[in-house]
Amino acid sequence: MGTYLGLLQRRHADTLIQRLRGAGYHVLGPVVQDGTIRYAPVDGFDRLPAGWVEQQAPGHYRLQKRDSPRCFSWTLGPQGLKPLTFAPEEPLWTVERRHGHGLEFHSHFPETKKQAVLGVRACDLAALALQDRHFLGGPHPDERYRRRREGLLLIAVHCHRAAPTCFCASTGDGPRAHHGFDLALSELDEGYLVEAGSEAGHALAAALPLIPPQPGQQARAEREIRHAGEAQERRLPGRDLMTALRARRDAAHWEEIGRRCLACGNCTSVCPTCFCHCHQERPHPTEDRSSHYRQWDSCFTSGHSYIHGIVIREDTALRYRQWLSHKLGEWHAQYGRSGCVGCGRCITWCPVGIDLTHETAALLAAPPDDSEACDA
């Protein structure tokens, strides 16, 4: 249960955005766009998707308008925070050939601004913590990621509703946000219960016209959050599946999934923890200079494992095995926990509706491989 600082009445909700703008933040919030919910610049709560909820199912996403004042009854859009910190595409550096000087290399770093994101979900905060570990935790912290990350102020909203594709309760990442936010809100019809998770969050809360919650409001919020967890239909069969998946590398079920999977890479594009990216060279067509870019990549492409004439993961079954075994297994060895935060986006945005919770259960139902075989 959270420590609520007070209630921000609905009619005063705009003061939150005003305070953020006053503190120099560009404010991003959820808006209806392209038939989905996306984070975009907002200047008031009237831009938020009041009454909108989404229907999610394997391979299915539709928005619906209901008669409700609530702005955060939707659960997830196709993207979480990942594009804000790990850019889908960005230049790393440019090289120029200068007469008399030879090659000169120049780094590109993003122009960062202070950004506040309103309406961040618990699963996406957990995913951000994982991306932090990947990009900042190693011997070569990623400066481009760091600059974007440091400018972020995060205002979480606990989920009071779960989509049928959600399974954050089983990964331990939601529906309540526990860590990683500056401010967290619980939405009731009459307004927002406010919690702070950082010094910046406390300072922001102190500048809001909060009133003491009325009896029953906290209990009502807690009940709705708890219900959003209990209502989840999907779950993973365990928190740490590394050993179980390593023992099933030869399971026939990988081939069965490989026959359904289109290897389109939608799952990796919407996954908030997938970090793979490729490097691209873009020579200027007429001038003697060239820029080096990075761009999101997917382990479902043949190029991902290509090396001098050989594709290591030559078929879709091997690529799906790589993705799932990494996500639910090898992440534990790499970053101390599963790479899945239970958001269910990979289920919703899969054009053929492959459901990793079902596939994982089917894999674990198979007996372990019997030998340390070699395919060489």
Place this chain on the structure above:
Amino acid sequence: MRDPYLPHAARVVERRQESPTIFTLRLELKDPAERESYLFHPGQFNMVYLPGAGEVPISIVSDPQDPHLLDHTIRAVGRVTQGLSALRAGDQIGLRGPYGRGWPLSECQGQDIVVLTGGLGCAPVVGAIRYILRRRHHYGRLVILQGVKHADDLIWRGSYQAWAAQPETQVLLAADQAPAGEWPWYTGRVLDLIDQAKFDPHNCTVMMCGPEPMMWAGVAALIERGVATDAIWLSMERNMQCALGHCGHCQYGAEFVCRHGPVFCYHDIRDRLGRRGF
């Protein structure tokens, strides 16, 4: 601030043709301060950048005692390496590194050393061979086994002959195919020669590099001779683009080849080596 993604300008000091498709570039970092601070360990690699084309990971074959001239032996197989092949002395390219973990050369002092390589696989261990020969009394016997598909593929013939003349050093070469009369060594698989190799299987370190089926079979043969799984080290190759452990292409199970490798102890990858899809 230092940007680990940013290459440094390097000059091609010399280009040597080693075989019809294999060439060596001797590179020198242009900036004297970069040159002074550059240190590497045999088995590590650099990202070599061809302007307008892209970067490729290439192991450093020169002696770490002379880090000012960095030798890279390359087979022209793809877009970037074919472009690199057209370079001449005086041309400039980009270089960043060194990256990864090299051979356990301090840990294996006092032991016999077995170097088992196939194809151009010898490149990542050449620096280690030179390192050992320069410090000959720190190591026991040195056995170098190198196999090629065709006799014409053998590069550094002179070096193998010179190494064979060193004390306590045995060089065993094999070609799957060789024209009669022009190949003084064994015709057949290099693994057939393991029985002739003179070393103490209970006090040795093995360094391997080459095609994975050959390495897998080599591991099996060495274990058969009594070599422990943690005495065998292999240099692995995977798609590498960032070399910093970020881009994800080189993942090999839980390890990133660019960061935790490219040299791995066989014991740590025995569940993966030779298996499809890893």
